[in-house]
Amino acid sequence: MSEVPAYLREGYITPDELFRKIPKPSEERLRARPVAVPECPQEIPCAPCREICPTNAISMPTPNDLPVVDYEKCIGCSLCVQICPGLAFFMVHYVGDKARITMPHELLPLPERGEEVVLLNRIGEPVGKGKVLTVVPREKTKGDTPIIIVEVPIELAWDVRAIKVVRE
Amino acid sequence: MRLNEHPILKFKRGREVTIYFNGEPITAHEGEPIAAALHAAGIRVLNYSNNRERPRGLFCAIGKCSSCLMVVNGIPNVRTCITLVEDGMRIEPQRGKAKLPKEAKPPEFRDAKGMKADIVVIGGGPAGLMAAINAADAGARVVLIDENPMLGGQLVKQTHKFFGKREQFAGVRGVEIAKILENEVRKRENVQVFLETSAVGIFQEGDEKLVLGVRKNRELIEFRGRALIVATGAMEKMIPFENNDLPGIYGAGAIQTLMNTYGVKPGDRVLIVGAGNVGLILAYQLIQAGVEVKAIVEAMPKVGGYFVHAAKVRRLGVPILTRHTILRAEGKERVERAVVAQLDDNWRPIPGTEEVFDVDVIALAVGLRPSIELLHQAGCQIRYVRELGGHVAVRDSWMETTVRGIFVAGDTAGIEEATTAMLEGKVAGISAALRLGIAEESWVREIERAQRDLEEFRSGPFGRHVAEGIRKLLAEVGGNV
Amino acid sequence: MSDGKVIVCRCNDVTVEEIEALIDKGVTDIEEIKRLLRIGMGPCQGRTCIPIVLGILARKTGRRQEEIPLPRARVPIRPVRVEVIVGGTNE
C-alpha cells in the first residue's frame, strides 16, 4: 500500500510532489514571460501537447512518457493549455506582487474580462479572490477548450488551479 | 428537469408531443425515449418487480437490463428506455408479471426483408465505424447496423477530449470524433447504414452468416454476409449492496445518456461509486450539467482512472474517498441517502466509519464488461481474461475469432479506450476484406501499421495490463495469422 | 446481513443469500444454479447478474473465475416481440 503515490491516493498533486517529478521554473523565468507547467505526473498514452508546441519545448520520447517542458524554449503561447485533453497544463507568470495563471475553464458561466471571481485550490477550497484578465472562448482556441487568465496574489501562484464565477 | 445551457453540448429537441402517465398529460419531445421524458417530468418509478414487487427505475438506459419495463398503449413489457415517445401514448407502470391483451388478430406471416453484403459490421461505435470505413476502402461491400438512433456509440456522450496522438484524434472531443467518423462512413457508397436495428442472433447458413436484425422493434431484417465484424461495445457492471435496485441508482452510462444525449438532468445530488475513468469523467460531466457531485467512493487504495481526470474534479471540490465502499442505499421508492464506509486491508467495512450522504442519485461506475453475447451465441470460444474486463472471445492478431469469418473489435474484444477501439476496428475491417479475398495484399501493410500504433499506445502502465491480457488470448490460438 | 435486499438478478429478484444458500447445498455448476434460481433466464438474459454470480461461485468454491464456464447464450440475445419474428407489426 505504501508505494501508492499520494497524488493517486488523493486525486490531486501538491506543488512539492509535482516539483519532485519536474523542475520548478526559476523566479527569473517566471517573471520574464508566461511559462507552461504540466501537472501530468502519470504515464498515460497522450501526446498532443508535444505535437502542438511551436518551439518543440516539450519533450516526450513516446506518448507514454511524461511531458517535460524546456522552460527556456517555452514562449508562453498557451497552445498546450488549449489542447491538453486532461486539462493538466497551466501557465504561470509573475508580475509585480501578482501571479497570472492561465487555465482551462470548461464550465458555465464563462467569466467576463475584468470580473472578480473566487479562486479555488486543487481541492476546490476557496482561497481568495482574483480578477479575470483574459477570456478566450471555445471557438477561438486551438483545442476547443476555453481558457482564461486570472490574476492572483503571488503567494497563491502554486495553489490556485480553478475559479468559480459568483454572480447575484 | 431539462438542461438548456451546456458548456459543450447543444440540445436539439424534436417537436413537442403529449404523452399520458397514469392518465396525466406530460410534455415530451419527438425523438426521445419514454423513460427520458418521464424522467424529465420527475417520474422515477417505472415498474414494480415480478416477484417481490420492489420499485424499479431506469438502470442501463440502452435496452439491456429490463429494469424499465412499462405498459404502453395496453402492451406490457415495453422497454421504455429505447422506445421513443409518440403523441398520445398511454403509459402505465407495470406491477409484477404482465397480462397480454385478450383480443388480437393473428399476425400475417410474411417473408423478412433481406440484405446482402460482403461484410456485416454490428455496432456503430468507434470500432465498428473504423471497421466499416476500412473494409469499404479495401473494396468490400459493407452493411453497418447499430441499435441506436445515431452513429458513434458511446462517443456521442463524451464531452471530454481524447488522449493518444493527434492523428488518432487526440485533443478532439468524443462528440466531435463521432461526427467525423459518421461523415466518413456516409461518404462511402459501398457502406449501407441501418440505425435503430438490433442484431439479435447469428445463424450459420453454409459459408454465409445470417444476422437476424430487428429494426425499431417492428421489422425483421435478414442480413447475410460472408464475414461479420462484431463491435457491440460493453455493458456496465453491477455490484451487490443493500437496496442496489432502488430507482435512482443508475449505471454511469445511463446518466450520460440521459444528460448528454437527451439533455435531461439525472438528479440534483449524486454519489459516484468507482474512481476509474468512467466515474471520474462522469463526475466532471455532471458538474458541467450543473449537478452537484457529493463524492466519489473507490474501494481500491488509489484512483483507478487517469490522474488528470481526478485532478479536474478535485479542484472543483469533489472529494474522492479511496478505500471506501457503499454499504447501502436508503429511501422509500427512490434513493434518498447513501451510506458509505471505509474498508480495511481485507476489504471489510470498518465499523464506526459509516458516513451518510444525502443524495438522490447513485451512479455506478464499477467497470465495464465486454458485450460478447452475440459472439458467444454464434459459437465463438470464450475465455475469462481479467485484464480485458471479463469474458472475451478468443481471437488472433487479425481480430478473427475461433469461428471463421467472425471478427471482433473494440470493447467487445476487451475493455480499453476509444483510441484502441478505432485501431482494432481498422485491423478487423481490413483483415475481413483480406480473408474474403477482396482486398489487395498491399493492405497487409495497413494492418501492420495499426498494430504498431496499438503496440505504442499500450506500452505505458495502463496499456501493458491490456497487452498482457491479449497475449493470453493469442497464446490460445497459437500465434499470428 | 440484509434480509433479501441485496439483489443480484433484477429480473427474478434473486438475492445474494439465495445464491449462497444453494451453493452451500452442493449445487456448484453455474448451469444448475442458473436453472434453479432462474438467474439469467429473465428478460435481461443475465447481462447484469451473471458476473456477480460467477464471482460468488468462485469465492465460495475456491475456484478461479477462469475455470468457471459462462452459461450458454441463447438466441435472441435481446427480447424480440413475437409479431416481429412472424412478419411485422401491422395489425
Added chain:
Amino acid sequence: MSKVAIIGGGIIGVATAYELAKLGEDVVLFEKNYFGSGSTFRCATGIRAQFTDEANIRLMKHSVERWEKLEGELGFDINFKQTGYLFLATSEEEVEGFKANIALQNKFGVPTRLIDMDEAREIVPILNTEPFLAGAWNPKDGKANPFKTLFAYLFRAKELGVDAREHTEVVGFEREGDTITAVRFRSNGKVESVKVDAVLNAANAWAPLINEMAGLKRDLVPITAYKHQLVKTEPLEPGQAEPLVCPPGWDDAYIIQDGEDGGIICGAGIEHRARSLDDYEPTYDFLRGVLRYATMIAPPLRHAHIVRQWAGFYAKTPDSNPAIGKLLDNFYIAAGFSGHGFMMAPAVAQAVAELISKGHSKVPLDWEWYDPHRFERGELRTSAFQIG
C-alpha cells in the same frame, strides 16, 4: 445390499437412483456433464396420460398418480400443477380420432372428454377458437418444473446415501460372461473403477454408446437423436395459457405456460436430425415456424417478447416407445424416451428400481411392450404420440 451403477444424470437416472436407495441399495450415479444437461433440462415440462395405446396410457396414469404425491414425498416444491392438456381438432376426421382415443383413455380411468370451443376458451382465455372444431381435454394432465424436480429427487437421493457424481464420464466396463463386474470412469482427468452388482444405462440419446462399451452392438437398441426446439417468452401473469394446447394437425405445434415464471413455451414437431450429440444449435426455420403456429393458436401472443430459443434431443427409437428392461444378466436399460422421459420418470424409475432390486415390479408397466430386444426381432409398436 447390492452396488448399482446408474449411467446418466437426467431425470430417469436420478429418479431411479432415489427409488433404488429407498429400497436400500447402494447406488453410484454418473453424469458426464452437469445433472439434467441432456434432455431433461431442455424439455417442455408437460405431463399427460392422453396417449393412444394401452401400455402408454396405463403407465402414464400411474405416473400422474406418482406426480401428485411427489412434492410431499420429496419435500421440495417442484411446481407440479394439473392444468390439463387440450388437443384441438382442425378437421372432422380428427374429431372422430379424438373420440376413439377418449374412449380408450376412459377405459383405463383417464378422464379425458370432448369439449366445445366455448369451454376451451374459458380454459385458455387467449385461445383463437376460430380454426378449431373441438378439443380433447384431460384436466388431470399437467406440468412440473424439470429443474426443481430433478434436484428434488437428487437432494433426497443424496440424503439416502446415493453417491452422485457429475462431470464424471463412464469410459468402460469390466465384463465376465454376461455379467458386468465393474465400471470404469474418468473424473478430473483420472480414470478409476468401481465394482458393481448391477448397471442401469439411463443415458437416453447417448445410450447406444454405453451399450457398445458393454460389448453390445451399438444398434441393438437403435436410438437416434432428433433436435427438437423450443421458444419461450418473457415471464407473464399466470392463467393465460396454463394447459398444454396443441392442434396435432399443425405440425404438432403447442404452447404451454411455464408453471414457475409464467413465460409461454412454444414448441412444434419441426424436427431436425442432430448432426452429432452436441448439436444443440437452434435453427432459424424453427424460430419463425413455431411462432407462426403459436400466434395462430393464441393471437395475443403476438404482443409478447421472446427471450430464448433452445434445442434438446428427442432420443427416438424406431417406434418412438422407450426401451426398458434387461440387456445382460445385470445390465439394464431405460432409454430412448422419444420426448417422454420427464413425464414418465416417476413411474419408470419406480418400476426399474424394483426390477433391479427385486426382479419384479408392481408398477403397471408392460415389460413386453417396452422390451429392449424388440428391435432385433423387428417387432415395432404403434408409434407413441409425441408431444411435450
